[in-house]
Amino acid sequence: MPIDHRQTKRRFLGVQFVDCQVYGRLYLNAEGTVYTGRCPRCGATVRARVGDEGTKCRFFLAACRR
Ligand SMILES: [Zn+2]
Structure with missing residues (x-):
């Protein structure tokens, strides 16, 4: 698959x-x-709502296992 390094509308x-x-x-x-x-x-799905305090940072910590 080609890798596109340009900025896109899709944010992450x-x-x-x-x-x-x-x-x-x-x-x-x-x-x-x-x-x-x-x-x-581990394949765990993680979600972060826009507007939550954690998403104001560009870097985010997620607990993926319990
Ligand atoms: Zn994990």
């Missing part, structure tokens, strides 16, 4: 999955209301 947050200690991204959904992504190691 950098996220650290703290339980697996891996880095990933949460992508803004089509409605522009929620960032969603999956931990690349």
Whole structure:
């Protein structure tokens, strides 16, 4: 698959999955209301609502396992 390094309309947050200690991204959904992504190691789905305190930062910590 080609990799496009240009800026696109699709925004994302950098996220650290703290339980697996891996880095990933949460992508803004089509409605522009929620960032969603999956931990690349354990596959857990993580969501961050736009406007929540945590999403004001470009870097986000997520607990992906319980
Ligand atoms: Zn994980």
